[in-house]
Amino acid sequence: MTVTVLDAGLLTTVQDRGRHGCAHLGVPRAGALDAPAAALAGRLVGNPRDAALLETTLTGVALRADRAVTLAVTGADCEVRVDGRAVSFAEPVPVRAGAEVVVGPARRGVRSYVAFSGGIDVPPVLGSRSTDMLAGVGPAPLRAGDVLPLGSPTGSPAALDVAVPVRPGGPLRLWRGPRTDWLTPADWEVLTGSAYVVSPDSDRIGMRVLGPPLVRANRGELLSEGMVLGAVQVPPSGLPVVFLHDHPVTGGYPVVAVVDARDLWRCAQARPGEPVRFVLR
Amino acid sequence: MELIPIGEDALLVEVDDSDAALALALWARAHVKAREVVPAARSVLLDGVVEPAAVAARVFDRQADWATGAATSEGALVEIPTVYDGADLDDIAALWRCTVAEVVERHTAIEYRVAFCGFAPGFAYLSGLPAAWAVGRLAGPRTRVPAGSVALADTWCGVYPTASPGGWRLLGRTDAALWDVDREPPALLPPGARVTFVAR
Numbered sequence: 001m002t003v004t005v006l007d008a009g010l011l012t013t014v015q016d017r018g019r020h021g022c023a024h025l026g027v028p029r030a031g032a033l034d035a036p037a038a039a040l041a042g043r044l045v046g047n048p049r050d051a052a053l054l055e056t057t058l059t060g061v062a063l064r065a066d067r068a069v070t071l072a073v074t075g076a077d078c079e080v081r082v083d084g085r086a087v088s089f090a091e092p093v094p095v096r097a098g099a100e101v102v103v104g105p106a107r108r109g110v111r112s113y114v115a116f117s118g119g120i121d122v123p124p125v126l127g128s129r130s131t132d133m134l135a136g137v138g139p140a141p142l143r144a145g146d147v148l149p150l151g152s153p154t155g156s157p158a159a160l161d162v163a164v165p166v167r168p169g170g171p172l173r174l175w176r177g178p179r180t181d182w183l184t185p186a187d188w189e190v191l192t193g194s195a196y197v198v199s200p201d202s203d204r205i206g207m208r209v210l211g212p213p214l215v216r217a218n219r220g221e222l223l224s225e226g227m228v229l230g231a232v233q234v235p236p237s238g239l240p241v242v243f244l245h246d247h248p249v250t251g252g253y254p255v256v257a258v259v260d261a262r263d264l265w266r267c268a269q270a271r272p273g274e275p276v277r278f279v280l281r
Numbered sequence: 282m283e284l285i286p287i288g289e290d291a292l293l294v295e296v297d298d299s300d301a302a303l304a305l306a307l308w309a310r311a312h313v314k315a316r317e318v319v320p321a322a323r324s325v326l327l328d329g330v331v332e333p334a335a336v337a338a339r340v341f342d343r344q345a346d347w348a349t350g351a352a353t354s355e356g357a358l359v360e361i362p363t364v365y366d367g368a369d370l371d372d373i374a375a376l377w378r379c380t381v382a383e384v385v386e387r388h389t390a391i392e393y394r395v396a397f398c399g400f401a402p403g404f405a406y407l408s409g410l411p412a413a414w415a416v417g418r419l420a421g422p423r424t425r426v427p428a429g430s431v432a433l434a435d436t437w438c439g440v441y442p443t444a445s446p447g448g449w450r451l452l453g454r455t456d457a458a459l460w461d462v463d464r465e466p467p468a469l470l471p472p473g474a475r476v477t478f479v480a481r
Contacts, residue, residue, distance in 0.1 A: 225324045
């Protein structure tokens with residue numbers, strides 16, 4: 001019971017809900033960047049919450065399963081073809097053994113989630129099957145020819161569920177601090193009042209933005225301290241970086257705000273060049 | 282001590298030094314329900330806590346308990362067999378105003394403590410060097426430092442678990458497996474461990 005990778009696209013990784021309890025050893029959390037979309041894909045094929053799936057990046061992925069499975073694709077909106085025939089997005093799709101599954105390029109958003117009934121059953125590393133792109137913990141990014149084990153289906157596909165459509169440009173709600181005081185009040189106005197755009201340098205480690213730089217009021221040095229998911233770090237360039245799931249566990253640049261967890265999926269799906277707005281929650 | 286809430290479910294506790302951070306982290310691991318407890322040089326992040334305000338109150342109220350903890354709780358003692366042939370050994374001797382043999386003698390005489398990990402999985406920041414022996418990082422980092430390199434930066438000693446770029450000054454090398462995901466814990470040197478280096 002396996003899935004063979006025919007074309008891995010730009011970057012396709014195995015993800016689940018991430019690695020917990022190892023940050024103090026220097027291990028990033030990893031896990032699906034658009035967690036609600038990944039959870040939906042898993043529910044649609046009847047998988048338990050901790051089952052692993054595939055996360056694509058912009059260009060999609062092509063696969064073949066060696067047994068009959070149920071498939072669901074969520075997240076970034078794209079065309080899905082099974083043996084050349086278009087099938088539904090964000091719905092469970094039965095797939096015969098040996099069929100070719102092509103998840104097309106993202107039409108909106110960045111990351112699509114491809115779940116198979118039974119889940120991707122690569123061996124867990126430190127309690128998770130997720131690929132971490134910062135420290136290299138977990139399985140390597142997929143390459144054409146890779147053969148991934150599938151688990152045994154345990155639940156029934158759930159046909160009725162609600163997919164949240166990916167729409168760009170929604171505001172990212174900010175919590176203050178812990179180093180908000182490193183910005184001047186004017187800088188805070190810039191951060192929450194400016195039109196930023198997503199930088200092409202964004203990745204699973206962080207969403208970088210381009211726009212007016214922030215002039216840090218406090219130019220002293222900060223000793224490295226623990227970093228949280230969603231931390232808005234301001235490096236010397238003054239251009240904020242929002243830490244996503246593969247972020248370093250500690251960092252030395254000031255975190256002036258934290259993106260509300262409910263908005264992190266927007267960062268996962270924001271394409272380079274699209275607008276980003278930060279608002280105080 | 283300063284207690285700084287972060288977002289909805291995290292708390293950053295700033296303390297005086299790495300000893301206090303380690304003490305709080307070890308106490309929090311046993312007494313606070315958190316997804317992650319991350320000590321650093323002068324702070325502890327308690328991430329994924331329920332009711333951060335209540336946790337902050339407990340950390341504050343129980344300071345007498347955790348502040349004395351590190352001295353009494355003895356971590357495991359790990360010996361690191363080390364070949365002292367690092368590329369920066371002569372520079373370190375010059376900075377310490379002693380001979381290379383004395384560098385080895387001094388470095389092996391100290392019992393270190395893992396204050397925290399960071400930079401890479403299993404990379405431990407070892408405290409124990411006196412402030413007078415602090416050495417600066419290299420002006421430009423090396424593009425590749427081999428796995429097992431024993432190195433110094435500031436008053437920290439560290440051992441590279443995997444090959445990586447790095448700006449620490451190289452003392453020597455060890456064959457010890459610093460990081461093994463199939464071992465529990467995967468880090469040979471987790472926070473709290475006591476460490477000595479043995480010249481080979």
